[in-house]
Amino acid sequence: MTAPAFPLPDPGEPLTGGFWRAAARDRLAFPLCGACDRFCWYPEPGCPGCGGSDLVWTSVEPAGTLFSWSVVHHAFLPAFADQVPFVAAVVTIDGAPGVRLVTRLIDARPCDLAVGARVRARFVPLRFSTVAGEVRAPFFRPDPRRIP
Numbered sequence: 001m002t003a004p005a006f007p008l009p010d011p012g013e014p015l016t017g018g019f020w021r022a023a024a025r026d027r028l029a030f031p032l033c034g035a036c037d038r039f040c041w042y043p044e045p046g047c048p049g050c051g052g053s054d055l056v057w058t059s060v061e062p063a064g065t066l067f068s069w070s071v072v073h074h075a076f077l078p079a080f081a082d083q084v085p086f087v088a089a090v091v092t093i094d095g096a097p098g099v100r101l102v103t104r105l106i107d108a109r110p111c112d113l114a115v116g117a118r119v120r121a122r123f124v125p126l127r128f129s130t131v132a133g134e135v136r137a138p139f140f141r142p143d144p145r146r147i148p
């Protein structure tokens, strides 16, 4: 049995494509329910709060707070072999209550990190040596303008 190919995110995918299309324009966007005004993340066909289907990709300030993180030293997929170590992080987003985004932290030493630290997105090309092409992705870095 061979390992499956590691695909890049697809900006044309119906559920998640809006996130990647926004990122391609250096914007951070999440689906917002028009019926109950709740952000729905991870994207689903309907709002988990009210069941509504009027979900609109809505841009928010690309800033937030470090919720958690882990330093990844071992690549479990070949596509990540030349990228370790890196910091995988969960970030809460200022303008999107309830959203916790899994991302990467860059430009920071793990020993300097703290839960609650202010972070800001930096949109960077996401590429892998084992996969053709790239997409633009929001990684986060400590926000020098705001001290926790």
Ligand SMILES: [Zn+2]
Pocket: 033, 034, 035, 036, 037, 038, 047, 048, 049, 050, 051, 052
């Ligand atoms: Zn709703």
